[in-house]
Amino acid sequence: MTTATIVNEMLTSRPTDTRLGGELMAECVERLTNCAQACTQCADDCLAEQFQQHHMAKCIRLNQDCADICSTAARVLSRQAGYVPDTVAAMLSAAIEACGACALVCEEHSQMDHCAACARHCREAENVCGAMLRSLPGLV
Amino acid sequence: MTTATIVNEMLTSRPTDTRLGGELMAECVERLTNCAQACTQCADDCLAEQFQQHHMAKCIRLNQDCADICSTAARVLSRQAGYVPDTVAAMLSAAIEACGACALVCEEHSQMDHCAACARHCREAENVCGAMLRSLPGLV
Amino acid sequence: MTTATIVNEMLTSRPTDTRLGGELMAECVERLTNCAQACTQCADDCLAEQFQQHHMAKCIRLNQDCADICSTAARVLSRQAGYVPDTVAAMLSAAIEACGACALVCEEHSQMDHCAACARHCREAENVCGAMLRSLPGLV
Amino acid sequence: MTTATIVNEMLTSRPTDTRLGGELMAECVERLTNCAQACTQCADDCLAEQFQQHHMAKCIRLNQDCADICSTAARVLSRQAGYVPDTVAAMLSAAIEACGACALVCEEHSQMDHCAACARHCREAENVCGAMLRSLPGLV
Numbered sequence: 001m002t003t004a005t006i007v008n009e010m011l012t013s014r015p016t017d018t019r020l021g022g023e024l025m026a027e028c029v030e031r032l033t034n035c036a037q038a039c040t041q042c043a044d045d046c047l048a049e050q051f052q053q054h055h056m057a058k059c060i061r062l063n064q065d066c067a068d069i070c071s072t073a074a075r076v077l078s079r080q081a082g083y084v085p086d087t088v089a090a091m092l093s094a095a096i097e098a099c100g101a102c103a104l105v106c107e108e109h110s111q112m113d114h115c116a117a118c119a120r121h122c123r124e125a126e127n128v129c130g131a132m133l134r135s136l137p138g139l140v
Numbered sequence: 141m142t143t144a145t146i147v148n149e150m151l152t153s154r155p156t157d158t159r160l161g162g163e164l165m166a167e168c169v170e171r172l173t174n175c176a177q178a179c180t181q182c183a184d185d186c187l188a189e190q191f192q193q194h195h196m197a198k199c200i201r202l203n204q205d206c207a208d209i210c211s212t213a214a215r216v217l218s219r220q221a222g223y224v225p226d227t228v229a230a231m232l233s234a235a236i237e238a239c240g241a242c243a244l245v246c247e248e249h250s251q252m253d254h255c256a257a258c259a260r261h262c263r264e265a266e267n268v269c270g271a272m273l274r275s276l277p278g279l280v
Numbered sequence: 281m282t283t284a285t286i287v288n289e290m291l292t293s294r295p296t297d298t299r300l301g302g303e304l305m306a307e308c309v310e311r312l313t314n315c316a317q318a319c320t321q322c323a324d325d326c327l328a329e330q331f332q333q334h335h336m337a338k339c340i341r342l343n344q345d346c347a348d349i350c351s352t353a354a355r356v357l358s359r360q361a362g363y364v365p366d367t368v369a370a371m372l373s374a375a376i377e378a379c380g381a382c383a384l385v386c387e388e389h390s391q392m393d394h395c396a397a398c399a400r401h402c403r404e405a406e407n408v409c410g411a412m413l414r415s416l417p418g419l420v
Numbered sequence: 421m422t423t424a425t426i427v428n429e430m431l432t433s434r435p436t437d438t439r440l441g442g443e444l445m446a447e448c449v450e451r452l453t454n455c456a457q458a459c460t461q462c463a464d465d466c467l468a469e470q471f472q473q474h475h476m477a478k479c480i481r482l483n484q485d486c487a488d489i490c491s492t493a494a495r496v497l498s499r500q501a502g503y504v505p506d507t508v509a510a511m512l513s514a515a516i517e518a519c520g521a522c523a524l525v526c527e528e529h530s531q532m533d534h535c536a537a538c539a540r541h542c543r544e545a546e547n548v549c550g551a552m553l554r555s556l557p558g559l560v
Contacts, residue, residue, distance in 0.1 A: 002142050006174050006261070010181035013253030017188050017337075033173060034146050040218050041150035043484075047221040047477040048157050057467040058362025064463075064484070065356050065367055071211065072352045076345050078180050081187040082338025082385070087345055090370075090377035097370035105362070113153030121146070157477075183344075187337040197327040197437075198502025204323075204344070205496050205507055212492045216485050222478025222525070227485055230510075230517035237510035245502070282422050286454050286541070290461035293533030297468050313453060314426050320498050321430035327501040328437050351491065358460050361467040393433030401426070 003030035007078065019083035019137065028132040032074040035099060035125035039067035042106065042118035049112065059105050059115065066102040069094050070125060077132070085138040092133045099126035143170035147218065159223035159277065168272040172214040175239060175265035179207035182246065182258035189252065199245050199255065206242040209234050210265060217272070225278040232273045239266035283310035287358065299363035299417065308412040312354040315379060315405035319347035322386065322398035329392065339385050339395065346382040349374050350405060357412070365418040372413045379406035423450035427498065439503035439557065448552040452494040455519060455545035459487035462526065462538035469532065479525050479535065486522040489514050490545060497552070505558040512553045519546035 004026040011021050043063035046056040073095040076088055099122040106119035144166040151161050183203035186196040213235040216228055239262040246259035284306035291301050323343035326336040353375040356368055379402040386399035424446040431441050463483035466476040493515040496508055519542040526539035 001170075001174055003174065003177055006177045007181070009257050010178055010185060010254055013257060014181075014185045015188050015190070015252075029177070030141075033177070034141055034143065037143055037146045037169070037173070037214075037218065038150055040215050041147070041154075044219045044221050044481065045150060045154045047480060048155050048474075050155070050474070054468075054470070060467060060480075061359050061362040061464065062364065062367075065359065065371075067215075068352045068355050069367075069371060072348045074177075075180050075207075075348055078177065079184045079341050079345065081184050082341040084342065084381045087342075087349075087374070087377045087381050090374040091345075091349060094367070094370040094374040097367045101364045101367050112155075114150055117149050117153060184341065187340060188334075190334070194328075194330070200327060200340075201324065201499050201502040202504065202507075205499065205511075208492045208495055209507075209511060212488045215488050219481050219485065222481040224482065224521045227482075227489075227514070227517045227521045230514040231485075231489060234507070234510040234514040237507045241504045241507045281450075281454055283454065283457055286457045287461070289537050290458055290465060290534055293537060294461075294465045295468050295470075295532075309457070310421075313457070314421055314423065317423055317426045317449070317453070317494075317498065318430055320495050321427070321434075324499045324501050325430060325434045328435050330435070347495075354457075355460050355487075358457065359464045361464050392435075394430055397429050397433060 003033045014080060017080060019080050020077065024128070024132055024135060025077065028128045029074050029077055031125040031128045032070040032077070032095060035121045036067045036070040036074070038118045038121035039063040039070070039102060042114050043067070045114040059109060062098070062102040062105050063118070066098040066122065069098040073129070083138070085136055089133055089136055089139055092129045092136070095129045096126050096133070099123070099129070143173045154220060157220060159220050160217065164268070164272055164275060165217065168268045169214045169217055171265040171268045172210040172217070172235060175261045176207045176210040176214070178258045178261035179203040179210070179242060182254050183207070185254035199249060202242040202245050203258070206238040206262065209238040213269070223278070225276055229273060229276055229279055232269045232276070236266050236269050236273070239263070239269070283313045294360060297360060299360050300357065304408070304412055304415060305357065308408045309354045309357055311405040311408045312350040312357070312375060315401045316347045316350040316354070318398045318401035319343040319350070319382060322394050323347070325394035339389060342382040342385050343398070346378040346402065349378040353409070363418070365416055369413060369416055369419055372409045372416070376406050376409045376413070379403070379409070423453045434500060437500060439500050440497065444548070444552055444555060445497065448548045449494050449497055451545040451548045452490040452497070452515060455541045456487045456490040456494070458538045458541035459483040459490070459522060462534050463487070465534040479529060482518070482522040482525050483538065486518040486542065489518040493549070503558070505556055509553060509556055509559055512549045516546050516549045516553070519543070519549070
């Protein structure tokens with residue numbers, strides 16, 4: 001079952017006060033969750049490559065940041081109670097930065113299939129977070 | 141795209157030293173991730189119910205624990221480098237406890253659709269973590 | 281032992297490539313960690329208040345966001361390898377937003393001592409993150 | 421300000437239903453938080469060492485697991501509402517396993533000061549979690 005399916009299932013049964021929702025929001029939570037998963041595994045896959053450590057250090061670090069930031073952004077976006085648009089927007093912006101930085105480094109290593117796949121998941125999360133940010137309700 | 145699809149995609153491109161994998165492991169990471177998502181939203185949905193606070197306090201707290209614990213278990217299970225079976229086993233056991241406790245309370249509130257759905261996701265994660273724990277390689 | 285003591289102890293033994301450090305950085309990680317702890321407990325303390333749920337829903341939600349965001353910001357700020365200033369800056373900005381929003385709501389409830397204390401920890405984290413953001417190396 | 425100071429400050433203002441508390445509990449949350457901080461930085465310090473990657477892969481992975489697990493254990497232990505002893509006990513057990521496994525590998529690398537320091541923080545968290553587990557109220 002996809003993350004977006006869970007998001008919609010849980011939103012449908014929310015009694016009141018739903019401020020975010022719809023196809024874009026569910027897709028955004030899913031892409032963030034998928035990107036976090038890809039980054040957790042890419043950091044771990046990088047540790048199995050036969051290189052001098054410093055070659056992969058930047059990639060591993062950005063993978064870790066991106067996993068932490070995307071997981072947090074997915075949680076913040078999933079919550080509806082007491083919605084404060086500026087906090088959600090700032091967290092989406094942080095995810096956009098983290099995904100962009102991680103994708104850039106992974107694209108430089110795209111001969112490694114895990115980096116190529118991770119870069120793709122980062123770019124998908126970056127794009128949908130951008131669309132979500134532009135359509136966030138209540139942002140001045 | 142499901143979490144299990146990402147897990148498999150990232151494992152396929154791992155160069156060496158893959159200690160966990162296969163259909164059960166990918167399903168376990170997916171169920172843990174889905175359960176964490178359901179719990180994050182169930183805590184938030186509970187806050188929108190028209191009750192005296194104490195009525196939902198236990199459910200909200202167990203939702204929060206279960207979301208934190210399942211997310212951490214999914215990360216620990218996803219990593220392959222330097223595999224230590226006892227740590228993975230202990231984290232799966234913690235997830236089994238957290239899912240079971242959260243499911244029990246949500247099942248008592250199953251007239252609320254979000255609690256009914258959350259309990260289902262908790263039970264699915266609990267079951268697959270049990271199967272994973274029984275087939276974990278290297279456990280003495 | 282304070283968090284800042286750990287930060288400095290671990291930085292001192294880093295062999296090369298230290299990009300962030302100094303008293304302000306260690307204090308920032310500590311304030312973020314303390315704010316996350318205060319928010320985790322304030323959400324839980326709010327659940328023990330005898331109110332209609334909706335009265336505390338916004339406070340509990342902002343506590344949860346702030347705990348998640350400050351913990352992630354502390355991790356991102358603690359890492360040195362492959363430093364990307366824009367990602368660190370975006371995460372500090374998200375923490376500033378989350379701390380400000382949570383402080384504002386907690387200050388409205390300052391007759392509850394846990395909200396008064398939580399607001400204080402949020403404002404301290406907000407302030408030191410602002411100072412850190414203004415002195416972040418390499419930001420264009 | 422230490423984490424234990426925050427824990428006590430926030431517990432003092434909790435209106436009702438405090439199930440855990442006292443000096444040992446506050447110290448346990450602090451040691452877990454300090455261990456998570458040390459592990460996050462040790463993983464990052466290991467990335468700056470001039471080795472073939474595989475030499476440090478196990479240490480980095482156990483650092484990551486231990487940081488994730490100790491942070492989650494600190495959160496679970498900090499919550500009071502709807503206390504379920506078995507979940508708290510299972511999470512403390514997972515922290516004891518993770519700290520023990522990480523300490524063992526870091527002790528093998530104790531010529532690196534960050535690993536020596538990290539091992540010390542792991543052992544302190546392991547010990548206080550053991551004491552906490554033995555005195556957890558309501559455990560059958």
